Amino acid sequence: MGDFRMPSLGADMREGTLLQWKVKPGDRVKRGDIIAEVATDKGDIEIEVFEDGVVTEILIEAGRQVPVGEVLARIDGGPVEAPKPERIRASPVARRLAEERGVDLASLPGTGPGGAITRDDVERAKAASKVEPKEKPAGGIRLAIAGAMARSNREIPHYYVETGIDMKRARDFLAERNEKLRLEERLLPVVVLLKAVALGLKDVPELNGYWVDDALQRKDEIHIGFAISLRKGGLVTPAIHDVDRKSLTEIMASLRDVVPRARAGRLRSSELSDATVTVTNLGDLGVETVYGVIYPPQVALVGFGKILERPWAENGMLGIRPVVSATLAADHRATDGARGAAFLDALARRLQEPDEL
Amino acid sequence: MTEKQVLEAVSRLLARIAPEADLSSIDPEEPLQRALDIDSYDFLNLLVAVRDEIGVTVSESDYGKVGTLQGLVRFLAPRLADRKDR
Numbered sequence: 001m002g003d004f005r006m007p008s009l010g011a012d013m014r015e016g017t018l019l020q021w022k023v024k025p026g027d028r029v030k031r032g033d034i035i036a037e038v039a040t041d042k043g044d045i046e047i048e049v050f051e052d053g054v055v056t057e058i059l060i061e062a063g064r065q066v067p068v069g070e071v072l073a074r075i076d077g078g079p080v081e082a083p084k085p086e087r088i089r090a091s092p093v094a095r096r097l098a099e100e101r102g103v104d105l106a107s108l109p110g111t112g113p114g115g116a117i118t119r120d121d122v123e124r125a126k127a128a129s130k131v132e133p134k135e136k137p138a139g140g141i142r143l144a145i146a147g148a149m150a151r152s153n154r155e156i157p158h159y160y161v162e163t164g165i166d167m168k169r170a171r172d173f174l175a176e177r178n179e180k181l182r183l184e185e186r187l188l189p190v191v192v193l194l195k196a197v198a199l200g201l202k203d204v205p206e207l208n209g210y211w212v213d214d215a216l217q218r219k220d221e222i223h224i225g226f227a228i229s230l231r232k233g234g235l236v237t238p239a240i241h242d243v244d245r246k247s248l249t250e251i252m253a254s255l256r257d258v259v260p261r262a263r264a265g266r267l268r269s270s271e272l273s274d275a276t277v278t279v280t281n282l283g284d285l286g287v288e289t290v291y292g293v294i295y296p297p298q299v300a301l302v303g304f305g306k307i308l309e310r311p312w313a314e315n316g317m318l319g320i321r322p323v324v325s326a327t328l329a330a331d332h333r334a335t336d337g338a339r340g341a342a343f344l345d346a347l348a349r350r351l352q353e354p355d356e357l
Numbered sequence: 358m359t360e361k362q363v364l365e366a367v368s369r370l371l372a373r374i375a376p377e378a379d380l381s382s383i384d385p386e387e388p389l390q391r392a393l394d395i396d397s398y399d400f401l402n403l404l405v406a407v408r409d410e411i412g413v414t415v416s417e418s419d420y421g422k423v424g425t426l427q428g429l430v431r432f433l434a435p436r437l438a439d440r441k442d443r
Contacts, residue, residue, distance in 0.1 A: 179418070284400075286388070
């Protein structure tokens with residue numbers, strides 16, 4: 001018997017509202033099936049099941065708000081693993097009070113049994129805070145981003161390395177290839193960048209994974225969380241799965257699939273929880289260099305700026321080349337600057353051989 | 358189509374790609390992606406819409422000419438000069 005739980009779709013997610021079941025008791029499900037829909041700060045998310053089995057019991061009815069980790073249904077046929085939530089020990093009253101009063105439970109020491117946070121702990125924290133909010137507190141996706149980024153800055157010792165990469169060969173390759181393609185099939189420059197990042201991570205695999213319990217967990221799969229700006233503000237970073245094994249055409253197809261769904265709030269749970277590294281590309285908006293903040297528990301983020309015409313010396317000759325600024329933000333607990341530099345070197349080399357991408 | 362009609366047609370497409378943008382305040386010489394806060398994916402969708410609804414395909418080598426509202430209109434207008442208003 002397996003428990004199907006409210007998944008954590010990011011380190012910042014505490015709860016979600018079950019919108020709809022797409023299965024009923026007795027239905028057979030297989031890994032990857034979408035069996036429920038959940039409303040979160042990041043939009044409405046389709047939740048997948050992670051094992052084969054038969055739904056034996058629905059425990060939570062649609063419309064209820066439930067915390068991360070709560071069992072939603074039982075599925076016979078083996079354990080059904082949702083991403084493990086990050087548990088904060090706190091009484092239900094303390095949780096409710098903290099939410100009402102805008103107190104971050106993650107920042108509180110607990111004085112209850114086993115270090116659990118109690119109502120008194122929350123009230124003390126609120127009383128100690130003399131700053132009264134003057135504006136309406138942020139909500140929804142802004143709050144979710146705030147939580148994740150605050151945790152990142154609090155916990156992750158970032159280091160940054162940066163380099164300029166000659167994009168002439170990649171740009172020529174794209175131009176030649178795109179001339180033969182229909183508009184819908186044309187490859188965007190970011191597709192080449194994503195593939196080069198994935199292959200660079202195969203050369204420096206310690207940048208692809210999670211920092212959990214004081215240890216680096218390397219991941220074999222390379223699922224790139226691709227930062228997508230939302231029209232109403234904020235961003236989401238759905239995972240493009242197995243980028244290293246996809247062709248450029250397949251990566252472009254993935255983008256065409258995921259970008260509109262991200263903007264419509266129709267992402268799947270695995271897309272929000274699977275990313276092993278993040279890429280953010282702000283070149284479209286005119287930014288020259290990106291200094292990103294790592295999305296915990298990941299250990300690296302790669303940022304790309306605008307491709308600019310720059311003077312470029314090669315073999316003693318000075319010319320003008322399209323150059324992109326690539327920046328690596330990495331977790332110093334997991335790697336050192338030398339490995340970060342090795343990654344950027346690998347990335348630059350991959351981009352000089354676009355035919356091999 | 359006159360240049361004014363092309364501008365109106367393009368503006369209709371832009372309103373769909375970036376519905377929250379105030380098209381009347383756009384500097385016609387500012388890069389569209391920056392002016393409308395759209396990414397290269399949106400820009401590609403704009404070109405798909407231009408092809409589907411205006412009937413002109415912009416080749417990859419002409420991207421540099423259509424990066425601004427003014428550039429896009431000036432690129433399209435001569436190609437639509439003998440066409441009736443759509």
